[in-house]
Amino acid sequence: MDIRRYHHDHGEIAAQIDALRALAHAGVADNAEAISSHIIAFASRVKFHLAAEDQVLYPTLARAGDPAVAAMGAHYQQEMQGIAAEFAEFVGQWRVPSRVKADPEGFRAGANTVLRGLFERLQRENRELYPAAERV
Numbered sequence: 001m002d003i004r005r006y007h008h009d010h011g012e013i014a015a016q017i018d019a020l021r022a023l024a025h026a027g028v029a030d031n032a033e034a035i036s037s038h039i040i041a042f043a044s045r046v047k048f049h050l051a052a053e054d055q056v057l058y059p060t061l062a063r064a065g066d067p068a069v070a071a072m073g074a075h076y077q078q079e080m081q082g083i084a085a086e087f088a089e090f091v092g093q094w095r096v097p098s099r100v101k102a103d104p105e106g107f108r109a110g111a112n113t114v115l116r117g118l119f120e121r122l123q124r125e126n127r128e129l130y131p132a133a134e135r136v
Contacts, residue, residue, distance in 0.1 A: 001057075001060055001133045001134060001136055003057070003130050003133050003134055005052065006049070006052070006053070006057065006125075006130060006133075007126070007130065009045070009048075009049040009052070010049075010122045010125070010126060012045055013042075013045060013046060013049065013118070013122060014119065014122060016038070016041075016042040016045060017042075017115050017118070017119055019038060020035065020038055020039070020042065020111060020115065021111075021115075023035050023038065024107070024108060024111060028100060028101075028104035028107050028108060029100075029101045029104050032097040032098070032100035032101035033097045035094070035097070035100050035107070036094065036095050036096060036097040036099075036100055039090075039091055039094055039095050040091070040095050042091075043087075043088075043091040043095070046084075046087060046118075050080065050084055053077070053080070054077070057073070057133060058073045058074070058076070058077045060133070060136070061073030061074075061132070061133060061136065062074065064136035065136075066135075066136060068132075069132045069133075069135070069136055072128070072129060072132055073129070073132075073133075076125065076129050079121075080121070083117055083118060083121055086113075086114050086117065087114055087118060090110050090111070090114040090115075093110065094107055094110065094111075
């Protein structure tokens with residue numbers, strides 16, 4: 001399976017996480033408008049990536065004929081549902097600049113938790129899931 005698109009998406013998502021981190025380090029309240037705008041754009045990228053995984057990657061792994069790969073795909077897909085729900089909650093909370101500006105520490109705490117979890121998930125996919133997908 002050709003997974004170049006997924007690797008490309010991961011690179012873009014990691015870059016967007018870095019950009020949010022840089023904005024936060026420069027001052028959450030001062031950059032509330034830019035942070036919120038970035039979150040909205042970031043959410044779109046993540047949404048399209050997850051849709052591609054759900055519509056193409058996971059079904060392909062399920063049909064691969066390798067029970068271990070199919071089980072891995074099912075596990076990753078199920079796990080992502082929780083991560084996606086946390087991410088959607090984060091986006092809903094912080095997509096409004098006035099909320100970011102009013103609670104910089106709340107934003108930092110949420111970003112640290114949710115974005116770290118998302119980044120770690122990307123790394124695990126790169127190490128485990130995508131190599132398995134390339135073999136099928």
